Amino acid sequence: MIVLRVNGEDRQVDVPPEMPLLWVLRDVVGLTGTKFGCGIAQCGACTVHLDGKPVRSCQLPVSAIGDRAITTIEGVGTTPEGAKVQQAWLALDVVQCGYCQSGQIMSAAALLARTPKPSDADIDAAMSGNICRCGTYVRIREAIHQAATGEAHGLQVIVDGSPS
Numbered sequence: 008m009i010v011l012r013v014n015g016e017d018r019q020v021d022v023p024p025e026m027p028l029l030w031v032l033r034d035v036v037g038l039t040g041t042k043f044g045c046g047i048a049q050c051g052a053c054t055v056h057l058d059g060k061p062v063r064s065c066q067l068p069v070s071a072i073g074d075r076a077i078t079t080i081e082g083v084g085t086t087p088e089g090a091k092v093q094q095a096w097l098a099l100d101v102v103q104c105g106y107c108q109s110g111q112i113m114s115a116a117a118l119l120a121r122t123p124k125p126s127d128a129d130i131d132a133a134m135s136g137n138i139c140r141c142g143t144y145v146r147i148r149e150a151i152h153q154a155a156t157g158e159a160h161g162l163q164v165i166v167d168g169s170p171s
């Protein structure tokens with residue numbers, strides 16, 4: 008039996024030690040907000056935080072977690088950065104199909120926790136491992152600026168047909 012600290016709660020899981028954390032989270036713990044994309048640590052869809060740092064859960068054996076705190080998309084809104092990122096995502100309507108977005112939000116929240124006012128280059132560097140097939144990169148970058156500053160940052164948002 009392995010004990011994991013997930014979103015502030017201890018969860019006992021009876022799984023093989025080599026099972027990737029993503030499988031444990033989705034199939035055993037029942038937290039399906041974290042997505043499976045490539046399975047080979049290339050797309051970022053499966054990103055969660057370990058002690059606040061973004062990691063690719065699809066390639067991380069559950070035995071390697073130890074006592075580090077796991078935060079998933081279901082819990083990130085309880086952190087100040089996660090809450091701001093989620094609000095900005097909604098304000099700028101970032102999501103298209105949505106499949107990559109849990110991982111994007113996790114990477115963005117981790118970025119703001121370590122770099123509260125990131126430049127475009129900071130954002131591009133931090134988000135480069137998160138792939139979006141729908142191509143929402145421009146809105147993602149603007150939403151991160153908005154989460155950081157509380158202000159819209161150059162992307163014109165159309166509400167009810169009128170620029171706002």
Ligand code: FES
Binds near residue numbers: 042044048051
């Ligand atoms: S599913 Fe983990 S990086 Fe793609």
Ligand code: FES
Binds near residue numbers: 141
């Ligand atoms: S919103 Fe569709 S893959 Fe990113």
